[in-house]
Amino acid sequence: MSLMQKFLGGAAALALSASAALAEPALIYDLGGKFDKSFNEAAFNGAEKWAKETGGSYREIELQSEAQREQALRRFAEAGANPIVTTGFAIASTLDEVARDYPETKFVNIDGWLPEIPANVALISFQEHQGSYLVGMMAAMASKTNTVGFIGGMDIPLIRHFGCGYAQGAKAVNPDINIVANMTGTTPTAWNDPVKGSELAKAQISQGADVIYAAAGGTGVGVLQTAADEGILSIGVDSNQNHLHSGKVLTSMLKRVDVAVYNSMKAGTALETGGSTVLGLAEEGVGVAMDSHNAALVSDEMKAAVEAARAKIIAGELDVVSYYANDSCPALSF
Amino acid sequence: MEFLTILQVLDSTMRLATPLLLACLAGLYSERAGIFDIGLEGKMLAAALLSAAVAFSVGNVWIGMLAGIGASLVLSLIHGVASISFRGNQLISGVAINFLASGLTVLIAQDWFAQGGRTPSLVGAARFEPITLPGALTSVREISQAGPVMQIYSELLSGHTVIVYLALLLVPLTWWGLFRTRFGLRLRAVGENPAAVDTAGVSVKGMRFAAVMICGVLCGIAGAYLATALQAQFVKEMTAGRGFIALAALIFAKWRPVQALYACLLFGLLQAIAVRFQSFELGGITIPVQFMEALPYILTVVILAGFVGKAIPPRAGGEPYVKER
Numbered sequence: 001m002s003l004m005q006k007f008l009g010g011a012a013a014l015a016l017s018a019s020a021a022l023a024e025p026a027l028i029y030d031l032g033g034k035f036d037k038s039f040n041e042a043a044f045n046g047a048e049k050w051a052k053e054t055g056g057s058y059r060e061i062e063l064q065s066e067a068q069r070e071q072a073l074r075r076f077a078e079a080g081a082n083p084i085v086t087t088g089f090a091i092a093s094t095l096d097e098v099a100r101d102y103p104e105t106k107f108v109n110i111d112g113w114l115p116e117i118p119a120n121v122a123l124i125s126f127q128e129h130q131g132s133y134l135v136g137m138m139a140a141m142a143s144k145t146n147t148v149g150f151i152g153g154m155d156i157p158l159i160r161h162f163g164c165g166y167a168q169g170a171k172a173v174n175p176d177i178n179i180v181a182n183m184t185g186t187t188p189t190a191w192n193d194p195v196k197g198s199e200l201a202k203a204q205i206s207q208g209a210d211v212i213y214a215a216a217g218g219t220g221v222g223v224l225q226t227a228a229d230e231g232i233l234s235i236g237v238d239s240n241q242n243h244l245h246s247g248k249v250l251t252s253m254l255k256r257v258d259v260a261v262y263n264s265m266k267a268g269t270a271l272e273t274g275g276s277t278v279l280g281l282a283e284e285g286v287g288v289a290m291d292s293h294n295a296a297l298v299s300d301e302m303k304a305a306v307e308a309a310r311a312k313i314i315a316g317e318l319d320v321v322s323y324y325a326n327d328s329c330p331a332l333s334f
Numbered sequence: 335m336e337f338l339t340i341l342q343v344l345d346s347t348m349r350l351a352t353p354l355l356l357a358c359l360a361g362l363y364s365e366r367a368g369i370f371d372i373g374l375e376g377k378m379l380a381a382a383l384l385s386a387a388v389a390f391s392v393g394n395v396w397i398g399m400l401a402g403i404g405a406s407l408v409l410s411l412i413h414g415v416a417s418i419s420f421r422g423n424q425l426i427s428g429v430a431i432n433f434l435a436s437g438l439t440v441l442i443a444q445d446w447f448a449q450g451g452r453t454p455s456l457v458g459a460a461r462f463e464p465i466t467l468p469g470a471l472t473s474v475r476e477i478s479q480a481g482p483v484m485q486i487y488s489e490l491l492s493g494h495t496v497i498v499y500l501a502l503l504l505v506p507l508t509w510w511g512l513f514r515t516r517f518g519l520r521l522r523a524v525g526e527n528p529a530a531v532d533t534a535g536v537s538v539k540g541m542r543f544a545a546v547m548i549c550g551v552l553c554g555i556a557g558a559y560l561a562t563a564l565q566a567q568f569v570k571e572m573t574a575g576r577g578f579i580a581l582a583a584l585i586f587a588k589w590r591p592v593q594a595l596y597a598c599l600l601f602g603l604l605q606a607i608a609v610r611f612q613s614f615e616l617g618g619i620t621i622p623v624q625f626m627e628a629l630p631y632i633l634t635v636v637i638l639a640g641f642v643g644k645a646i647p648p649r650a651g652g653e654p655y656v657k658e659r
Contacts, residue, residue, distance in 0.1 A: 033570075035450030062450070155623070186624055195565055195572065199346060199609045206342045218569070225455065225566050244455070 025050075025265045026059040026081035028072050030088025032153075032191035032217035034062045038238040039217050039257060043087045043110070045239070046261030058265065066188070069094045077102040083271050085264050087257065089113065089158055090188065095121060106271050108264045110257055111158060113276075123276035124260045128158070129165030130313050131253045131286030132213070133320045134306050135235050136169025138288070139211040140177050141302050142233055142250055147178040149209035150332075151200050151223050153216035154190040155183035160334055161323040162215040162237070162253075167332035168320055173305070179332055180204045184219045194222025201226040201234075211235065211250060224249060233297065242293035250297050252289040259285070282314045338478055341489045343606050348494060349564060351602025352501045353378070353556045353573075357580035358587070358594045359501075359508055360552035366512065366589060367545030368525035368650040372428035373413055374553055375577025376435030381406040381557025383439040386453040386568035387446060389460040395562050398460065402561070403554030409435065410550030418542045421654030432577075440570045453561075453568040462563035465499075467492035495563040497555060504552070508591040521545055525648035528655040538655045553577075585638065585645050604629050 027047050029040040040062075047058055059081055061072045069091050076084050077098065083106040086095060092112030099107045099118045107121045117123060139148040148170050152159035163181050170177050182200045184190035197219035201212055205226075212227050213235040214220035220237060221244070227234035228245035236242065236252035243249075256279065264271055279285020288306060290298060312318035323329050357374045364371040381402035389398025409431050416427040440451035447453055470492030471477050477488050512518035523531045524541040532538050560576075561568045579601055587593035608626040638645075 033450050035452065183623065192569065193574070194567075194569055195560070195574070196609065198565060199350070199606075202346065203342070203610045206339075221455075221567075222565060 023080060023082050023269060024056070024058055025268065026061075026076040026079075026084045027261065028069075028076070028084065028086040028091065029060065029062045030086075030090065030191070031063055031066075031188040032088075034060070036192065036218035037221055037241060037244065038236070039255070040087055042239045042255070042257035043085070043261045046258030047085075047265060049258065050262050050265040054266070056265075066090075070098060073098040073107075074101075077105045082106055082269050083108055083264055083267075085110070085261055087111065087261075089156070092123070106269065106273050108260075108271070108273075110260055117274060117276060119274045122264070122271060122273040124264075125276060125278050126255050126257075126285050127278060127280035127322075128162050128215075128253070128255060128286060129168075129320050129322050130281045131255065131288065132162045132165030132215075133169035133172070133313070134281075134288045134309060135213060135251055135253045136166035136171075137173050137305055137309060138169075138251055138298070138302050139166070139213060139233075139235060140170040140173035141299070141305065142297070143174075143177070143211050145208045145210045146174065146176070147180060147208035147210065149201070149204035149207075149212035150179065150181040151197060151204070151212060151214045151216055151220070152181070152183045153185075153219055154188060155186050155334070157323060157327065159183065159215055160329065162213075163334065164323040164329035164332055165320055166213050167329065169309075171331045172309075178208070180207050180209050181332055181334060183334070184216050191217035191219060193219050194225070197222030198226040202230070205230050205232060213237070213253070215253070236289070240289040240291065242289055242291055246293040247296060249294060251294055254287045254289050256285050256287070280313075281310055337482060338485060338489070339610075341485055343603070343610050345490050345493075346606035346609065347599060347602040348490070348498055349602075350605045351598045352498045353559050353564070353576050354580050354583060354601055355501045355595060355598040356497075356504070356552050356556035356559065357577055358583045358598050359504055359591065360549040360556065361581055361584045362508065362512075362589060362591060362594060363521070363545045363552070364549035365584065365651055366525045366648055367521050367542050368528065368648055368653065368655075369413075369417060369542055369546055369549075370424045370428065370652045371413065371546070371549060372425060372578075372581060373409065373431030373435075374549075374580055375573050375575070376428075376432035377406040377409045377550060377553035378557035378560065378573045378577055379435040379439050379571070380409055381554040382561035382572055383443055383453070383557075383568045385554075385558035386456060386561035387443070389562055390453055390456055393458070393460050395456075395459060395461050395558075398562055399555065399558040402558040403551050406554030406557060407547060407550040410546050410553070414543050414546040417654060418539055418546070421656065424652055424654075436571065439568070443568060443570075451570045456562060456566040460562070461566050462495040462497060462559075464493045464495055495559070497559045497563055500555070501559075502595075505591050505595045512591065517544075522648075524655075525650055528650050532655070532657065538657075542655075582638065585647075588645050589648065601633075604633060 032040050034040050034044050085108040087110045089111040092109050095109050096114050099121045110124045150163045150166055167179050184196050201223045210232045214223035215237045224234045224244055228248040233250040235250050238255045241252045321330055384405035385398040385402030388401035389395045413427050416422040417424040444451045471488040528538045583597035586597040
């Protein structure tokens with residue numbers, strides 16, 4: 001009996017603390033997990049930056065399964081969190097439904113797409129193909145075997161979008177380059193399977209690849225590890241992953257999820273919703289990571305080429321074809 | 335298909351089959367002694383965490399592996415006490431171990447390292463490095479230019495971690511131990527007819543505990559292999575069903591060690607093919623990657639449905655031994 005009372009007491013205390021903290025922002029991480037050193041970790045870093053600057057606090061949850069998406073959204077909405085920031089495309093359709101039930105709460109989704117955006121939802125997406133184009137150029141310039149690799153996470157249009165930009169960049173430098181592309185899997189577990197990432201990297205290395213770009217969330221950790229072990233170069237994604245294996249990671253394709261999360265939280269309840277924002281090279285939403293860890297790997301020639309291409313893309317002189325345009329890629333077949 | 339490509343797939347097969355083989359042999363000892371063990375998965379997972387965590391803090395992979403074996407032994411002991419001493423249901427005890435390991439590993443890893451239920455990456459002496467056999471080539475380019483014999487030697491035989499060779503060595507050792515020693519005879523007898531062993535004055539409980547402990551040691555090595563040789567860190571649920579595939583391989587092999595090796599190599603080969611050829615064309619038809627990934631499981635079902643003849647488990651398997659009523 002006393003045990004039961006303790007439980008009830010605990011539950012009551014939890015409920016109290018939940019209602020006391022009104023209008024905190026909330027952050028929902030996608031299935032790759034908060035510390036994937038990539039996409040979700042970037043979101044976490046953005047939220048931490050906001051918390052540090054404003055002294056505020058935020059609520060967060062790491063999803064463990066598909067079924068928790070709606071549960072988590074409703075729980076945060078019921079608890080009065082505002083705005084609720086979600087990462088990953090997969091939650092968008094659930095968000096669409098839930099958002100209509102809580103018109104007072106503002107929701108943000110990063111990477112998602114909806115045919116019709118509810119008035120209280122803001123979608124943020126990135127022009128990953130532009131950033132991938134730049135790292136593709138660097139990969140082709142760094143490759144000595146004339147073969148570069150691409151390892152994607154879950155086989156979805158978004159990841160093909162990454163791969164397509166990368167292939168176009170590589171081909172722009174060297175039209176005869178050989179591009180080996182693999183996807184880790186077709187289910188969300190593909191975001192967190194470093195063992196498979198490792199095996200795929202080994203398979204690509206044996207096919208001659210000497211630079212591998214991993215756009216695979218937590219799976220990429222295995223790819224980068226194997227690349228470092230085997231003495232070839234790798235390219236990180238989303239977060240700056242250059243430091244993971246200093247001197248062995250050519251660069252990282254930055255996708256400033258942290259900035260998106262930070263800005264959303266900073267705007268708070270005054271956030272503009274009902275539309276979608278696209279962040280590209282011009283907005284510095286995507287970019288190439290240069291720091292002390294990869295300084296020795298990046299030649300001046302590479303820097304100049306990347307800068308030139310960057311300027312051209314921003315000016316609209318160079319058009320990197322988006323995979324979304326007609327669901328196919330001119331430079332790579334998956 | 336090129337000769338070297340085939341070799342590379344076989345090389346990958348060796349790496350992927352090793353944890354299956356170790357877990358399969360672990361199950362073999364336990365089930366031959368009459369203790370069904372579906373907790374192989376959980377023991378491997380616990381061992382993977384402890385081996386990675388200790389290897390990271392101490393900086394020595396061997397100490398890490400010992401810690402992993404220790405973790406696996408503790409779970410084995412729980413299984414043993416529940417199903418041998420207290421005559422509980424072996425399947426339920428096994429399921430409990432799986433759940434316990436699945437939750438506890440992430441919790442412990444999060445508490446120790448605060449990196450979302452994973453350990454930091456292991457470097458240097460904290461992980462198993464591949465062994466290069468004398469005279470073997472290491473770089474991909476050199477291998478591709480060498481002759482076929484050298485290719486087989488360098489690509490397939492050389493360049494594995496010590497655990498791969500150890501696992502292969504364990505197969506004849508297990509065969510000899512089970513079929514050529516007094517201990518092995520008693521162990522098998524305990525699984526077939528424990529009453530006879532008891533009559534002969536040998537402790538049934540003692541034999542069964544010994545078998546369960548051997549199972550724990552092998553699962554511990556398998557888990558340590560996953561976290562410190564195949565990968566360089568622990569991540570949540572990193573066993574990814576390998577314990578269950580090992581059980582399927584065990585049934586496929588009809589509880590015999592040499593056949594267990596073949597079964598594990600087959601399942602390893604299927605995994606390696608799925609990784610290497612994500613979608614490939616066969617006579618004008620493109621086989622999608624989804625099919626390739628499902629193939630190991632489809633084959634397991636097909637095989638279990640009766641293509642290997644009748645698989646008869648040890649007769650006293652799953653039944654706790656009651657000395658007298």
